[in-house]
Amino acid sequence: MNIVEIASGNFFSTYGGGQVYVKNIVDEMIRQGYSVQVISFVNKDCAVETRDYKGTMLYEVGSNGIDRLESLIVQIRPDVIHAHSHKAQVVEIGKKQHIPVIVTAHHGGIVCPAGTLLDCKDEICHIAVSHEHCLACCLRNIRSGKYWYPFMRLLPQNVYRSLGRGLSKLPFIPFVTPIGQAALSIERKQAEWHAIASDCTRMIAPCQAISRAMQRNGLSKEKITILPHGIPLPKEVPDFPPIINGKIKFFYVGRICYVKGLHILLEAFSLLDNENAELHLIGGVGNKSERRYEHSLKRRYAADKRVVWHGKVPPEKVFDMIRLYHISSSS
Incomplete structure (x- = not known):
């Protein structure tokens, strides 16, 4: 075959x-x-x-x-x-x-026009895709888009799509083009x-x-x-690492982006009253939105020295790094 x-x-x-x-x-x-x-x-x-x-x-x-x-x-x-x-x-x-x-x-993102399968409350979406239900989520993903939603939702769907097709013939205009093409994006995804x-x-x-x-x-x-996605395992899996001096090491492996919920993880960890705990974040960013998100999190939790940012690590080296940690919150 x-x-x-x-x-x-x-x-x-x-x-x-x-x-x-x-x-x-x-x-x-x-x-x-x-x-x-x-x-x-x-x-x-x-x-x-x-x-x-x-x-x-x-x-x-x-x-x-x-x-x-x-x-x-x-x-x-x-x-x-x-x-x-x-x-x-x-x-x-x-x-x-x-x-x-x-x-x-x-x-x-294979079915969700906003790419996240989350609704505007950051909860798992349980509604079929439609212009009416998806417009708010799509606009929220665009800078300033949430402020335009009350106005754009009043546009008839066919008018909104026509606006998007018209904008597609023009040079890209920041904010205007993505907001104006939201209805067209939903239609294309469908x-x-x-x-x-x-x-x-x-x-x-x-x-x-x-x-x-x-x-x-x-x-x-x-x-x-x-079929849950997995990763190749080493031939020998080490024992659970010892907890030395009560130090528990949490870790996350994945992209640094909003949909992964790192802001929730960091908020929860910041409430943990344990000076011996550590949170190791392994992963990188790939676009402006993700860079802004990462920067905002680093700035917000800069004073918490228990949080360690490792950046992107080559896939073949990830297991050797996390084998020393204890509790996973990986995505």
């Missing part, structure tokens, strides 16, 4: 769990002797370039190659496609070429999700909450397999 993995962006990126997860899957398939090839998306001014990865063919698709994705898949002739990105496009290609497509959902839900062969969901959200939005329960 020839399997092609559609990477979550650049195959060699370690920005988020999705990228690392795909690389772990490919490494394990290679170890077990499966026939696997990889399509990776890179920030290069090229169409398609090839390279060898551990004896496996890796296709790097640049900015000029997205339109050639179907012809590349036809060239590879896989028996199964496993999609981690470009999901709607890949599902459409699979349907056209009669190739089964398995889609892995890495987070709630169309994209409908294509995925209708024609994917199998959907892998990482948890029950995302599985239920998919079913609320039209995915057949029979297509879903719940």
Whole structure:
């Protein structure tokens, strides 16, 4: 069986769990002797370039190659496609070429227009996607957007979408463009999700909450397999580290972003009346929003010397670091 993995962006990126997860899957398939090839998306001014990865063919698709994705898949002739990105496009290609497509959902953004699967109260969302229900969340993710919501919600949906299409023809205007295109973004997410839900062969969901959200939005329960994402374990797992002088070490591993709830973790830890406790935060940021979030947290808790920021750590070194800690709050 020839399997092609559609990477979550650049195959060699370690920005988020999705990228690392795909690389772990490919490494394990290679170890077990499966026939696997990889399509990776890179920030290069090229169409398609090839390279060898551990004896496996890796296709790097640049900015000029997205339109050639179907012809590349036809060239590879896989028996199964496993999609981690470009999901709607890949599902459409699979349907056209009669190739089964398995889609892995890495987070709630596969169905949620705001990308978080949280409502405006930061609680798990239990409502199907719609313009009416999603507009407030989408605008809240845009700087100053929450102040515009009372006005923008009064616009008829078709007028709001037309505004978005008009703005898409103009140069990007900070704040104005993303706020003006919110309705269009919701519509696009709904169309994209409908294509995925209708024609994917199998959907892998990482948890029950995302599985239920998919079913609320039209995915057949029979297509879903719940498979929590894991990490490769070392051959020998060390014993629980000793607690020396009563010092308990908490730790978090993941991206530094709002949806991970670090502000809640830090607030809870700050209320812990124990000078021997430590909180170790392992992870990095990848965009302006995440950098602002990280900066605000570091500033707010700068006086608490029990909090240790380690920054981004290479995936292969994470286990060696956390083996000395005691209690995980990882995402």
